[in-house]
Amino acid sequence: MTLSTESTRFLEDLKVYLLASGKNEQATNEIVLEFEDHLIEAEADGKSVSAITGDSPAAYIQSISHEMAFDSKQAFWTIMQVYLGASSFLYLQNLLNGTTTYSILLVGGFLLISAVYLTTLALLFRKDALRDGARPRIMRYGIHGSVHLLLIVGLLIVNGLIDSPKITLSPSVGWLIGALLIAWILVTAWKTKTWILPIQCSSFSCLNCCFCLYLICQRLPPSS
Numbered sequence: 001m002t003l004s005t006e007s008t009r010f011l012e013d014l015k016v017y018l019l020a021s022g023k024n025e026q027a028t029n030e031i032v033l034e035f036e037d038h039l040i041e042a043e044a045d046g047k048s049v050s051a052i053t054g055d056s057p058a059a060y061i062q063s064i065s066h067e068m069a070f071d072s073k074q075a076f077w078t079i080m081q082v083y084l085g086a087s088s089f090l091y092l093q094n095l096l097n098g099t100t101t102y103s104i105l106l107v108g109g110f111l112l113i114s115a116v117y118l119t120t121l122a123l124l125f126r127k128d129a130l131r132d133g134a135r136p137r138i139m140r141y142g143i144h145g146s147v148h149l150l151l152i153v154g155l156l157i158v159n160g161l162i163d164s165p166k167i168t169l170s171p172s173v174g175w176l177i178g179a180l181l182i183a184w185i186l187v188t189a190w191k192t193k194t195w196i197l198p199i200q201c202s203s204f205s206c207l208n209c210c211f212c213l214y215l216i217c218q219r220l221p222p223s224s
Contacts, residue, residue: 006049007039010057013129017061020125024071031064058130081188083114088181100174105164109155117148 003011011032018028035052042051053060087110094100124144169177 003036003039004043004048007043010049010053010061011036011039013057014061014064016125017129018065018068020122020129021065022070022072022075022122023065023068024074027068027071031068061130079118082118084181084184084188087114088185091181092178095174095178100169100171102167102169103159103164104167105162106155106159107167109159110152113148113151113155116151120144 014035015028015032018031019025038052039049042048049057094102121144124140128140
């Protein structure tokens with residue numbers, strides 16, 4: 001039996017909210033499947049989603065989330081997968097261009113901005129899952145990505161103005177790290193065909209634009 005649009009949306013919002021709240025993915029999938037069975041039975045009897053969730057599906061989703069434990073281990077590996085999935089492309093592009101020297105300010109700033117980006121993105125997912133009515137998702141996520149882009153552009157500008165300490169890798173060490181990152185990308189793509197991958201792609205697209213701007217800035221002649 002095909003579920004109604006309302007029921008399908010509830011299941012999607014439930015899964016997004018739980019995953020964005022750091023809940024265990026396997027437990028989340030089991031709960032979603034359980035609710036799918038309940039909704040199929042309810043709709044077969046002519047009932048709507050409110051027969052199960054009450055008047056507020058959003059409040060019901062939050063109550064389910066409060067009953068589930070936060071999976072710190074999965075949250076840590078999710079962050080690592082997203083961060084390495086995005087930053088590895090930048091590193092490999094730098095490596096192919098012969099760059100093995102990195103500013104500590106640039107690396108530290110990138111880590112900080114990425115942490116802020118992932119945290120605010122999770123909050124945005126949660127708010128979006130609880131929002132009623134029509135939801136212009138593209139606009140909100142576009143603004144979020146644009147702010148992240150501006151932060152990285154600002155970091156690149158500040159890094160060009162400040163002579164911070166640098167880390168220089170030997171070519172052999174640089175290529176070894178590159179090989180490990182490629183292996184990481186392949187293993188992650190093979191093992192985790194989940195909600196993580198779209199975030200990696202969107203992060204890579206944004207960071208790739210920043211990297212292109214960085215290369216352009218490097219090629220500009222110095223001001224007199």
